[in-house]
Amino acid sequence: DTGVSQNPRHKITKRGQNVTFRCDPISEHNRLYWYRQTLGQGPEFLTYFQNEAQLEKSRLLSDRFSAERPKGSFSTLEIQRTEQGDSAMYLCASSLATGAPTVFGAGTRLSVL
Amino acid sequence: GENVEQHPSTLSVQEGDSAVIKCTYSDSASNYFPWYKQELGKGPQLIIDIRSNVGEKKDQRIAVTLNKTAKHFSLHITETQPEDSAVYFCAASIRGAQKLVFGQGTRLTINP
Numbered sequence: 001d002t003g004v005s006q007n008p009r010h011k012i013t014k015r016g017q018n019v020t021f022r023c024d025p026i027s028e029h030n031r032l033y034w035y036r037q038t039l040g041q042g043p044e045f046l047t048y049f050q051n052e053a054q055l056e057k058s059r060l061l062s063d064r065f066s067a068e069r070p071k072g073s074f075s076t077l078e079i080q081r082t083e084q085g086d087s088a089m090y091l092c093a094s095s096l097a098t099g100a101p102t103v104f105g106a107g108t109r110l111s112v113l
Numbered sequence: 114g115e116n117v118e119q120h121p122s123t124l125s126v127q128e129g130d131s132a133v134i135k136c137t138y139s140d141s142a143s144n145y146f147p148w149y150k151q152e153l154g155k156g157p158q159l160i161i162d163i164r165s166n167v168g169e170k171k172d173q174r175i176a177v178t179l180n181k182t183a184k185h186f187s188l189h190i191t192e193t194q195p196e197d198s199a200v201y202f203c204a205a206s207i208r209g210a211q212k213l214v215f216g217q218g219t220r221l222t223i224n225p
Contacts, residue, residue: 004156031211042119042202042215043157056211091156099145099164099206102213104156 004105006092012111013082020078021108025094032075033102034067036060037089043104049075082112115140117205119216127224132193134219136203137185145206146186147213148177150199157202161188190221198223 005024013019025032030051035043046065048056051072061067064082069075079086089107116139126132138146144165149157163170163177163186170177174193179186190197200220204213 006156033212040218042117042204042218043213045212045214048211050211058212093156098209098211101147101159101162103159104149106154106156 006105023092029094033093035091115214143205
């Protein structure tokens with residue numbers, strides 16, 4: 001296991017379409033996070049899972065966004081009815097425990113036309 | 114909630130010189146402060162971190178200092194090299210919380 005894996009790396013979609021991203025965390029990490037990063041800004045927290053339970057969601061996560069981690073392993077982030085303002089880098093990260101180092105994936109860059 | 118301010122937004126130094134990036138945080142309950150390096154097209158990479166029970170930590174050319182009273186922490190890079198050019202982010206995490214709150218980033222350029 002070489003790190004956090006995200007697919008796809010790039011996604012171009014038309015406004016109004018649905019998109020889904022996948023994240024495979026480091027295998028022994030039970031904590032998984034999604035962040036969003038816009039150009040020139042730091043990552044912003046979206047949501048957090050401990051095993052399969054989604055324990056925290058940011059106000060940034062509108063009703064059009066849904067995240068799952070069905071078996072406590074990989075996670076998916078779905079955006080429905082995409083808007084141009086959803087264009088950003090979506091970063092997945094994982095950690096072993098509270099306060100342990102958080103390891104980020106390379107991200108999925110979404111462009112909504 | 115927690116707020117992290119980072120300065121400067123851009124920094125240009127000559128190769129071999131030192132670079133210093135500073136961050137302040139607002140919530141005194143924060144107890145974990147990592148620094149990440151992000152290169153173009155890549156995700157943030159953890160380079161060093163410090164906890165609130167430690168005042169300074171060093172790893173080769175990189176060091177971080179923490180002043181809990183003033184609620185600020187700094188990244189120091191000595192003997193800079195061209196490969197140090199990247200965007201650097203500081204972050205803070207409140208005790209018991211899971212999320213990291215990031216600063217706005219510093220674009221560091223090392224001039225040969």
